[in-house]
Every structure is written in structure tokens, then in C-alpha cells.
Amino acid sequence: MAASKPPSPAISPPSLSFPRATFAKLSPHPFLLAHLQPPTPPSANTTPPHRPNGRLPTQFRPPNLHTGSLTHASGSSVVRLGDTAVVCGIRAEILPASNVGCAYTCGGSDDDTEIQALGLLVPNVELSTGCSPAHLPGQPPSPLAQTLAARLQSLLYATNLIGADELRIMYVSPPADDAGEGGGAEEVKAWWTLYIDILFISLDGNPFDAAWASLLLALKDTRLPLAYWDPDLACVLCDDLVANAKRLRMRRWPVASTFAVYSAQERGSVGGDGAGKWILADPDAFEEGLCRESVTVVVDCEEAEGGGVKTRIVRLEKRGGGSAGKAEIKEVVEMATERWRVWRDVLKGNA
Structure with a gap:
């Protein structure tokens, strides 16, 4: 009587998931959107909206x-x-x-x-x-x-x-x-x-x-x-x-802050921006390639009494798109003022 063959090991089906780098190259827009848009409805384990580089939308690089x-x-x-x-x-x-x-x-x-x-x-x-x-x-x-x-x-x-x-x-x-x-x-x-x-x-x-x-x-x-x-x-x-x-005596220290406006609506697709938009501070090259619009704010602030600052907008440049309105401009000016505080502390430490 012939000996029976041992059972062959079970073969698991191939995985359908991609590494992060591959996903980012094949579908860059959905890749960024998946990080910025939390699932609906949100769960207890839902992480706050963040970018692929780990920064929050309003966070600058140090x-x-x-x-x-x-x-x-x-x-x-x-x-x-x-x-x-x-x-x-x-x-x-x-x-x-x-x-x-x-x-x-x-x-x-x-x-x-x-x-x-x-x-x-x-x-x-x-x-x-x-x-x-x-x-x-x-x-x-x-x-x-x-x-x-x-x-x-x-x-x-x-x-x-x-x-x-x-x-x-x-x-x-x-x-x-x-x-x-x-x-x-x-x-x-x-x-x-x-x-x-x-x-x-x-x-x-x-x-x-x-x-x-x-x-x-x-x-x-x-x-x-x-x-x-x-x-x-x-x-x-x-x-x-x-x-x-x-x-050289410097008269002032104006600081430039650039923001990219990312829309959930893909570039070139039909439809408006009603699906959502995010303002990304200090965008990297990956984010710049996916954003239709950018805003650069140059502020020159003065320290006021009580620890506050008086903001003076030196220049405001807006390129591309049309989704950034008054509310968004006000938001980026506030973030640019906070960025000026960071550079003020950095410059004092480098003096």
C-alpha cells in the first residue's frame, strides 16, 4: 500500500494593500485625502487630521x-x-x-x-x-x-x-x-x-x-x-x-509664511470645492504638487504691551485657484503672526 502524501501547506492569498510609498505614487490625491479626512462616522480610535509627513495642517517645520x-x-x-x-x-x-x-x-x-x-x-x-x-x-x-x-x-x-x-x-x-x-x-x-x-x-x-x-x-x-x-x-x-x-543695521524683521490650499475635489475634475478644503502651512514638495492654490503672507510685527504683538501685513500674494476667501485669509494671517513669534525667538537665540 502506497504511503499517503502529507497535506500541502495552506497558501494565503496575496495581499491587496500597497506600501505607503507605492500608494503615494499611484494615487497621490486620495493618499493625502485619506490622512486629512477622518472616517465617517468617527470612531474612538480616529486620529485627528494630519498630513503624510506627520504634521498637523497648521504646523510648520521647525x-x-x-x-x-x-x-x-x-x-x-x-x-x-x-x-x-x-x-x-x-x-x-x-x-x-x-x-x-x-x-x-x-x-x-x-x-x-x-x-x-x-x-x-x-x-x-x-x-x-x-x-x-x-x-x-x-x-x-x-x-x-x-x-x-x-x-x-x-x-x-x-x-x-x-x-x-x-x-x-x-x-x-x-x-x-x-x-x-x-x-x-x-x-x-x-x-x-x-x-x-x-x-x-x-x-x-x-x-x-x-x-x-x-x-x-x-x-x-x-x-x-x-x-x-x-x-x-x-x-x-x-x-x-x-x-x-x-x-549692517536692519530696520525690521519681516517674516514670510506660505500656505497651500488643498481641496478634496481633484484637479481637473468637474465640480466645486464643496467636498472640503484644508489650509496646509509650510507645504512640502508632495503637497505643493496636489494643491491648486497657495498664499504667501509677509508680516512685520511689533511687540505690544502685555506680551501681545501688533501685526502689519507687508505683502500678501495669492496664486492660483479661487477657494481662499476672507475667512481663510484671516486664518493664514493669524498663523503667520504666530510664525513671526517663532522666528523672533530663533533670532534672539542666534544673536
Whole structure:
């Protein structure tokens, strides 16, 4: 009698679930919606709405920063927001008045239009190869880099961070006679031109906030040599002593906060936004690709009595979509004010 065969082990059916990374690539919109929209009806184990990166919709990425990283720059900074990392270096050069083509005299007033007219603040943005999969080697400057540079320059001029007197190199003529009479007139002989180079070494969403923060910190770190006009040589000379160098005086500290508006209605589908929408603070690259609309708020707050702050909106930019109304704008301004508090504490700790 033949021996019976042992029973074959039971074969479990293949799993129909995907890993998180695969689900996010195959169906990115439902993947994000599944995190933000709790099940109906809610159960006792329902987690609050959160994002795939673990943050709440209103939660920003904590800033990490360092200043003075570049030895051969007048000022520098490194800012990291999550996986977005940017380096900013400032190079100061002298612009002689003879190259401008017109004479300037100083009457004691601070002409803010002088900086813009002479182009004394020149930001440049570069998205380095490898900062994200979208930037390949050998490519010309991307539209994103050009747009960021234009937005940064516009905001620099609008906020008047630095007074024109900080960049002027003055000369006071000596007395005309032995009695000490005559002369004493102030004349602008040159200006400092600040070339602000911003390099992204890693880009995971929200490039403008990171670039603006690095610019602010690099300006705060900038030291300019003591420059003076030598009438005998008819040129501007600089003192070699580092102790005589001066720091730039910053007038204010406006902070930029960007928000993305995510709608449960997929992009390109028929229908309105009645299914729900969420405001995502400090969006990463995955969230930016799924949101139709973004809002950037730049606030410059002042500390008030009793521990409060007085909010002043410097700039408000809204791009794409049309679902963010007055209520949403009010909400993002309040969150931007709280973000200003965070940066205030960070800057004090870095002082």
C-alpha cells in the first residue's frame, strides 16, 4: 500500500494593500485625502487630521539655522526647513559715484529710492543639480529660480530693510582756510553694492520662505569694512582691521509664511470645492504638487504691551485657484503672526 502524501501547506492569498510609498505614487490625491479626512462616522480610535509627513495642517517645520558659515563672504547663513536646505552668501563690492553718471549729495535725509535706483541689492537664486529630481545637470536657469529672484528683489525694495545711509561711502571736505572756515560739505563718493547669492542644496517644497529667511540672516551677519575716500589717490580705500568693520543695521524683521490650499475635489475634475478644503502651512514638495492654490503672507510685527504683538501685513500674494476667501485669509494671517513669534525667538537665540 502506497504511503499517503502529507497535506500541502495552506497558501494565503496575496495581499491587496500597497506600501505607503507605492500608494503615494499611484494615487497621490486620495493618499493625502485619506490622512486629512477622518472616517465617517468617527470612531474612538480616529486620529485627528494630519498630513503624510506627520504634521498637523497648521504646523510648520521647525527652522534650523547657522550664520557665518562662509569664510570669504561678507555675510552668510544656512537655513533648513525640514528637507529644504539653502545657503546664502553676500558679497560686497564698491560702486564709485563716477560710474553712476550723476552727482549725489547728502542733505541728511535717507532716500529709500536710492537703493532701488542704483540697484544696490542684487539677489540671485540657483537651484543646484541634485537639490530635487526636477533639476538636471546642464540646464539653463529654471523659471522657478528666476521667479524667486524677482520676488526676493521686489520684497527687499518694498520692506526697506536697509537704509541708504548704511551703504553710502561719504567724504567731508576739509576747511578751506587756516581759520577753519569753509569746506565741511558732505559728498557721496561711492556706495556698497550687495550681491546676494542663494543656493539650494536640497528642495522639498516652500522655497520662498527658506530663501527669504536665509537672506535676512545673511544680512544680519554682514560686516562691511571701514571705507573712506582718499583725496590724494582719488579713490576709495578700505581699512584692513576687522575690528573697525561695521555691521549692517536692519530696520525690521519681516517674516514670510506660505500656505497651500488643498481641496478634496481633484484637479481637473468637474465640480466645486464643496467636498472640503484644508489650509496646509509650510507645504512640502508632495503637497505643493496636489494643491491648486497657495498664499504667501509677509508680516512685520511689533511687540505690544502685555506680551501681545501688533501685526502689519507687508505683502500678501495669492496664486492660483479661487477657494481662499476672507475667512481663510484671516486664518493664514493669524498663523503667520504666530510664525513671526517663532522666528523672533530663533533670532534672539542666534544673536
